[in-house]
Amino acid sequence: MKKKVALLVTILTVLSCQVALAASGITKVSSLNVKISSESNKAHLAAAIQKVPVLMYHKIAAVSSKTDGLIIGQSVFYSQMNYLKANGYTTITMDQFYANISKRTVLPKKPVLITFDDGYESNYTLAYPVLKANNQKATVFMIGKNIDKDRKSLTSKQIKEMDANGFRVENHTFNHEQLGKLSYASQLATITKAKQALEKILGRKVTYIAYPCGSYTYNTIQAAHAAGCTLGLSTDVGLSSKADNPYTINRVFIGPLDTLITLQHKLNYGI
Numbered sequence: 568m569k570k571k572v573a574l575l576v577t578i579l580t581v582l583s584c585q586v587a588l589a590a591s592g593i594t595k596v597s598s599l600n601v602k603i604s605s606e607s608n609k610a611h612l613a614a615a616i617q618k619v620p621v622l623m624y625h626k627i628a629a630v631s632s633k634t635d636g637l638i639i640g641q642s643v644f645y646s647q648m649n650y651l652k653a654n655g656y657t658t659i660t661m662d663q664f665y666a667n668i669s670k671r672t673v674l675p676k677k678p679v680l681i682t683f684d685d686g687y688e689s690n691y692t693l694a695y696p697v698l699k700a701n702n703q704k705a706t707v708f709m710i711g712k713n714i715d716k717d718r719k720s721l722t723s724k725q726i727k728e729m730d731a732n733g734f735r736v737e738n739h740t741f742n743h744e745q746l747g748k749l750s751y752a753s754q755l756a757t758i759t760k761a762k763q764a765l766e767k768i769l770g771r772k773v774t775y776i777a778y779p780c781g782s783y784t785y786n787t788i789q790a791a792h793a794a795g796c797t798l799g800l801s802t803d804v805g806l807s808s809k810a811d812n813p814y815t816i817n818r819v820f821i822g823p824l825d826t827l828i829t830l831q832h833k834l835n836y837g838i
């Protein structure tokens with residue numbers, strides 16, 4: 568509903584701009600200029616409603632799991648990535664997505680953002696080779712405390728390699744707490760600790776966060792902002808666009824029950 572209102576406001580703004588121009592006499596221009604103006608308005612409107620499916624994955628394994636809703640088989644993942652490629656989707660980076668939201672840059676046609684939560688080792692061993700083979704981009708949101716500590720999670724060496732080759736690594740807090748249940752101070756601490764740990768490994772700023780289990784409150788948004796994060800990804804369902812709050816970006820869950828048909832539906836409708 569909010570999105571419909573935002574779209575309506577955009578349309579009304581464009582229309583009111585046209586009325587204002589007419590009233591000021593600026594409409595006395597050549598027909599060529601009028602044509603260009605009308606085409607640029609059309610492009611503006613198209614850009615204004617550009618929707619992005621932000622796909623959310625977790626673990627990849629040799630085969631999909633029938634019991635663990637977070638595990639997808641490598642061949643299934645491969646077929647999904649091939650589907651995106653064959654159907655003209657462009658896997659965009661978090662930086663491209665952020666530029667679209669903050670600076671209103673236009674994204675390529677059929678943009679899609681591939682994300683992974685938690686930072687499982689299988690992201691490196693099974694997802695990364697698929698993405699590399701297809702020349703596709705993705706982002707993994709890493710739990711800080713697991714780096715070089717948990718044997719099923721990514722190591723700092725793997726993180727560094729992936730990050731330099733199109734599979735960027737971003738913040739998923741240090742302890743993987745449900746942020747909405749923590750005090751403001753504790754939220755700020757876990758976000759900042761993970762950010763610093765990743766920045767030390769990567770040698771660059773880490774400014775995007777995915778909230779563990781999608782848990783957030785108004786305090787979370789404040790804490791993410793105070794820690795220097797510029798985008799916050801939730802697990803709220805739906806497509807995303809620059810009309811949304813940059814700290815409550817929707818995502819589209821992909822699990823072992825998904826087929827190419829449900830993937831297609833989710834890409835189009837976010838659910």
Ligand SMILES: [Zn+2]
Nearest residue numbers: 684685779780
């Ligand atoms: Zn998580």
